[in-house]
Amino acid sequence: MRRLLSPIGFVLVGLSFLLPFVSLRLADNAAGQVAITWHGAELTVGGDGRIHLAEPLPDPRTGELRMQDVSEELAPVARQLAKGGLFLPGQPAVIGTVLLVLLGVLSVVPAGVRTRRVLATVAGLAGAAALTLGEWLAARRIGHAYPTHPPVLWAYGFWLALALLLALGAVNAVLLYRSQPATRYPTSGP
Helix, strand or coil, X not given: CHHHXXXXXXXXXXXXXXXXXXXXXXXEECCEEEEEEEEHHHHHXXXXXXXXXXXXXXXXXXXXXXXXXXXXXXXXXXXXHHCCCCEECCCHHHHHHHHHXXXXXXXXXXXXXXXXXXXXXXXXXXXXXXXXXXXXXXXHHHHHHCCCCCCCEECHHHHHHHHHHXXXXXXXXXXXXXXXXXXXXXXXXX
């Protein structure tokens, strides 16, 4: 069972790519909220951002104005107005991260414990670095596409993937270090 813990952790990292990685809030005021998010999968293979719209509407029970999601009705119109401006191509650093996550999943294959830990350590720490670079490059690209809007936010899917990668890399590095035999120094005697 211990042999499967790291690969299962890397599978969880892969699943976190289904969550939002980058978010851009175009409006957030009393008139309504508009946000665009790109998920990790879209940063990997390229894809359009997902539009989220909310506007104040009267609550049928109380009559008070409350923010309600109207994305389903208005997002197709907003997408047409954007005319392809929501597309973000796949980011090479994020693609590299996915390959390192795959290496981490496949770290279950080698027979030697040391080899498995080395692979998991490299996959975790290098994957965290590549993911951070890919996220930064994607956020920079989005920021250039929308220069007059608030800064691009790094969304919770990215932070979850990064935390898992760092934890997997660090834990395997510590286990790798602790599994080394102690160095014996010759003692000089009389």
